[in-house]
Amino acid sequence: MADMTTGNGPQSPASKPSLFVRTAQVRRRHQRGAVLKYLGLGAICLVLFFLGVLLFSIVSRGAPALWQYQAQIDLFYDPEVLNADGGEVTAEEVAGVSLRSGFERGLFTSSLRRTIEAAGIDIEATVAEVWTEDAVAAMDAAGLSGSAEIIAAAGAPGDAAGLLGQTGNAIRAAVTALGGDDTEAAAAALEALQTALSDAGLTDAASEIAGIAAGASDDPAAAVQALQDTGYQQALFDAASFLRQPAQFDDAELGSIIFAANRRDVRDRVVADLDLVGTTVPEGAPVAISMTRYLSGELSGENQSTMPPGFTQSHLALVDRMVEVGIISRAFNWNFFTNLYSQSGEIAGIGPALMGSAYMMLVVLVFSLLFGVAASIYLEEFAPKNRFTDFIEINIANLAAVPSIVFGILGAAILFVLVELGFGNSIRGTALLGGIVLSLMTLPTIVIATRAALKAVPPSIRDAALGIGASKVQTAFHHTLPLAAPGILTGTIIGIAQALGETAPLLLIGVSVSTGADILSAPWNGGLLEQTQSMPTVVYLFAQNEDAPVREGLAQSAIIVMLLLLFALNFLAITLRRRFERRW
Amino acid sequence: MNDMSTAQAAVGADQIKFSARNCQVYYGENHAIKDVDVDINDKMVTAFIGPSGCGKSTFLRCLNRMNDTIDIARIEGDIRLDGEDIYDKRVDPVQLRAKVGMVFQKPNPFPKSIFDNVAYGPRIHGLAKDRAGLEEIVETSLRKAALWEEVKDRLAAPGTGLSGGQQQRLCIARAVATSPEVLLMDEPCSALDPIATSQVEDLIDQLREQYSVVIVTHSMQQASRVSQKTAFFHLGNLVEFGDTSQIFTNPKDERTESYITGRIG
Numbered sequence: 142m143a144d145m146t147t148g149n150g151p152q153s154p155a156s157k158p159s160l161f162v163r164t165a166q167v168r169r170r171h172q173r174g175a176v177l178k179y180l181g182l183g184a185i186c187l188v189l190f191f192l193g194v195l196l197f198s199i200v201s202r203g204a205p206a207l208w209q210y211q212a213q214i215d216l217f218y219d220p221e222v223l224n225a226d227g228g229e230v231t232a233e234e235v236a237g238v239s240l241r242s243g244f245e246r247g248l249f250t251s252s253l254r255r256t257i258e259a260a261g262i263d264i265e266a267t268v269a270e271v272w273t274e275d276a277v278a279a280m281d282a283a284g285l286s287g288s289a290e291i292i293a294a295a296g297a298p299g300d301a302a303g304l305l306g307q308t309g310n311a312i313r314a315a316v317t318a319l320g321g322d323d324t325e326a327a328a329a330a331l332e333a334l335q336t337a338l339s340d341a342g343l344t345d346a347a348s349e350i351a352g353i354a355a356g357a358s359d360d361p362a363a364a365v366q367a368l369q370d371t372g373y374q375q376a377l378f379d380a381a382s383f384l385r386q387p388a389q390f391d392d393a394e395l396g397s398i399i400f401a402a403n404r405r406d407v408r409d410r411v412v413a414d415l416d417l418v419g420t421t422v423p424e425g426a427p428v429a430i431s432m433t434r435y436l437s438g439e440l441s442g443e444n445q446s447t448m449p450p451g452f453t454q455s456h457l458a459l460v461d462r463m464v465e466v467g468i469i470s471r472a473f474n475w476n477f478f479t480n481l482y483s484q485s486g487e488i489a490g491i492g493p494a495l496m497g498s499a500y501m502m503l504v505v506l507v508f509s510l511l512f513g514v515a516a517s518i519y520l521e522e523f524a525p526k527n528r529f530t531d532f533i534e535i536n537i538a539n540l541a542a543v544p545s546i547v548f549g550i551l552g553a554a555i556l557f558v559l560v561e562l563g564f565g566n567s568i569r570g571t572a573l574l575g576g577i578v579l580s581l582m583t584l585p586t587i588v589i590a591t592r593a594a595l596k597a598v599p600p601s602i603r604d605a606a607l608g609i610g611a612s613k614v615q616t617a618f619h620h621t622l623p624l625a626a627p628g629i630l631t632g633t634i635i636g637i638a639q640a641l642g643e644t645a646p647l648l649l650i651g652v653s654v655s656t657g658a659d660i661l662s663a664p665w666n667g668g669l670l671e672q673t674q675s676m677p678t679v680v681y682l683f684a685q686n687e688d689a690p691v692r693e694g695l696a697q698s699a700i701i702v703m704l705l706l707l708f709a710l711n712f713l714a715i716t717l718r719r720r721f722e723r724r725w
Numbered sequence: 726m727n728d729m730s731t732a733q734a735a736v737g738a739d740q741i742k743f744s745a746r747n748c749q750v751y752y753g754e755n756h757a758i759k760d761v762d763v764d765i766n767d768k769m770v771t772a773f774i775g776p777s778g779c780g781k782s783t784f785l786r787c788l789n790r791m792n793d794t795i796d797i798a799r800i801e802g803d804i805r806l807d808g809e810d811i812y813d814k815r816v817d818p819v820q821l822r823a824k825v826g827m828v829f830q831k832p833n834p835f836p837k838s839i840f841d842n843v844a845y846g847p848r849i850h851g852l853a854k855d856r857a858g859l860e861e862i863v864e865t866s867l868r869k870a871a872l873w874e875e876v877k878d879r880l881a882a883p884g885t886g887l888s889g890g891q892q893q894r895l896c897i898a899r900a901v902a903t904s905p906e907v908l909l910m911d912e913p914c915s916a917l918d919p920i921a922t923s924q925v926e927d928l929i930d931q932l933r934e935q936y937s938v939v940i941v942t943h944s945m946q947q948a949s950r951v952s953q954k955t956a957f958f959h960l961g962n963l964v965e966f967g968d969t970s971q972i973f974t975n976p977k978d979e980r981t982e983s984y985i986t987g988r989i990g
Contacts, residue, residue, distance in 0.1 A: 605834070608827035609845065619845070624836065
């Protein structure tokens with residue numbers, strides 16, 4: 142309310158306005174203030190809203206993808222697969238066993254079948270039940286009552302399928318006959334149809350056909366229409382085809398539920414320990430990634446459009462039973478952080494990417510901190526103020542605004558020259574090259590932050606040091622630099638965090654195409670000169686994957702990891718600043 | 726005190742520490758100091774007084790080449806310390822500043838411990854052979870600055886945690902720790918309260934026994950209390966320079982008279 146007095150100030154003392162009455166001017170000022178306040182508030186709300194949307198969209202997809210559905214299989218190291226000749230088992234022999242036919246089919250799929258059966262699930266029956274239910278549902282939908290009993294009475298699903306198929310054929314024959322000129326043949330076909338329906342036990346349908354048959358001679362076209370309107374033919378054929386399904390459920394179908402391709406780890410384990418042959422050891426295998434979309438409830442599997450690609454109702458029924466008995470369970474996917482990159486989302490990981498990013502940060506830290514701080518101290522403490530240093534200063538600011546892809550082009554150009562010189566391929570896509578390119582990008586940020594930090598040190602400290610006979614170098618290193626250190630550190634961490642998230646320059650120097658990158662060696666063992674990946678490029682690769690769960694799950698998971706790293710770095714920066722900040 | 730000052734002035738008159746002749750200072754285009762000739766005696770307090778912007782601080786900063794740190798500053802003329810031209814090419818300004826210590830207007834202790842504040846100068850100039858020697862220098866310096874009794878139990882405490890007056894005395898201790906021959910003080914009491922001011926003034930009077938002290942001050946009372954010689958600056962000119970008692974009782978120049986009687990400034 143102190144404003145009010147000033148608002149009333151210009152008024153002439155003669156009018157003696159009360160302090161409790163707001164003049165028009167005061168009201169206008171309050172209005173303007175309120176508008177500004179609510180605009181600001183609105184802007185902040187908008188920003189928070191978008192931030193919320195962003196975080197929600199990433200976390201809601203990425204976080205569940207970090208929990209993986211795994212099938213716990215009692216893996217039987219089958220001597221017949223691993224030691225086909227029956228003699229003494231040797232490491233070479235095991236190492237020669239094919240990963241696909243030997244380990245994936247021979248061990249995993251058959252062990253899966255055994256595990257499921259040991260858990261008391263009858264695979265054939267479970268699968269048959271699904272199709273019978275579907276057949277019954279199809280017939281019930283068409284109004285064919287008593288279908289369940291009919292199918293049960295027929296015995297084996299195949300027999301029931303035959304019976305229903307024949308009945309369906311009879312309907313089709315009747316329709317064909319009605320369409321022809323021969324009325325007697327049509328009448329016979331309708332007769333045969335009624336018999337077939339009654340024989341099948343569909344008495345209600347038989348009597349309905351009888352009604353249609355009565356008017357068929359007068360108006361065959363109407364009879365055809367009536368027959369088609371019943372929908373019996375399609376229902377019977379659908380039911381028959383459902384009932385024929387179980388016969389197709391073989392090892393390949395069963396094996397497709399889990400992902401057991403390229404289990405080098407299992408082969409290596411057997412090679413290392415031949416005593417495993419003939420034993421049974423529990424082993425986890427990830428559930429096929431498109432199946433996880435059903436398990437997570439994303440796809441209901443109720444009809445063709447919501448069916449996980451490559452699967453049928455029978456798979457879903459079996460998977461449901463496996464979940465019930467606990468063979469399939471959901472667990473945090475720690476392997477995501479250590480596995481190599483892969484096209485297959487089940488085993489894809491960010492191990493090399495995490496290491497590659499860490500190594501690049503290391504290179505960036507060394508290069509940009511060293512050169513950035515050196516440049517800043519020179520410019521701030523020693524350089525004469527003339528046109529040349531002004532020019533440098535302006536261009537450092539310009540450099541900070543250069544799009545990162547330009548630095549990538551520069552890196553690519555350097556790489557090109559190195560290839561010409563003959564050792565380019567050894568540096569393409571390595572953490573060293575990536576780090577150097579990112580350092581160039583980070584350098585201006587660090588120079589600007591460092592200079593700001595050096596400028597913020599009060600001149601009185603420099604005067605004090607110079608006044609007692611410290612040289613410029615002593616002043617800079619004993620006083621100015623230590624006092625500016627928190628600011629420099631903060632700037633550096635923010636620069637590094639920025640570099641951590643940078644994709645574009647890395648795409649151009651071959652980091653994105655090194656999909657086969659292995660876990661890196663220690664930096665002192667040449668890890669900096671190995672093909673590597675980085676977090677942002679691996680996100681880029683995941684986002685281009687053909688499987689939706691990778692595109693919309695793992696990519697976000699990797700983003701979450703990256704964001705957590707960034708938040709951790711920023712938190713560190715803030716903590717350091719709070720901890721070491723000095724006030725004068 | 727005036728009697729004593731006159732006596733001291735008589736003793737120190739032939740011991741000229743600093744002599745400036747025809748000294749000019751330019752800040753870019755601005756001619757800040759014009760034709761200043763002054764002799765500063767050893768073991769004596771010389772006060773520079775004058776209105777704001779008259780150039781007294783600028784001239785003070787010429788005496789230890791602190792103006793070198795200002796890019797646009799240009800100094801002409803002849804300033805000699807013990808007969809040696811301090812602007813000679815062979816002179817290292819850093820070496821000069823070790824001999825000519827400085828205390829600034831605002832207390833500016835380093836954000837370090839009290840001990841390290843005082844020990845910094847001796848350390849970088851290699852004045853102490855070992856830790857014990859350094860501790861001795863620190864104690865002596867703090868005693869000279871009349872601060873020892875107050876801080877001897879907390880030498881490891883940060884210097885910035887002291888009160889304003891204590892901080893300024895710490896800065897004085899820091900300046901005397903490098904064993905300078907001259908102490909320049911740029912309005913050392915302007916940021917202090919009257920009690921701290923009086924403590925610092927007493928201190929200056931004691932320091933006179935060992936050092937040549939040059940003090941810039943806005944306060945004419947202070948100049949008359951602590952100094953034996955006074956120089957009055959006005960608009961970059963040295964208007965009058967003489968014994969303090971003479972300047973304040975019998976100024977020769979009418980500008981000086983106007984200033985000390987409060988008509989200008």
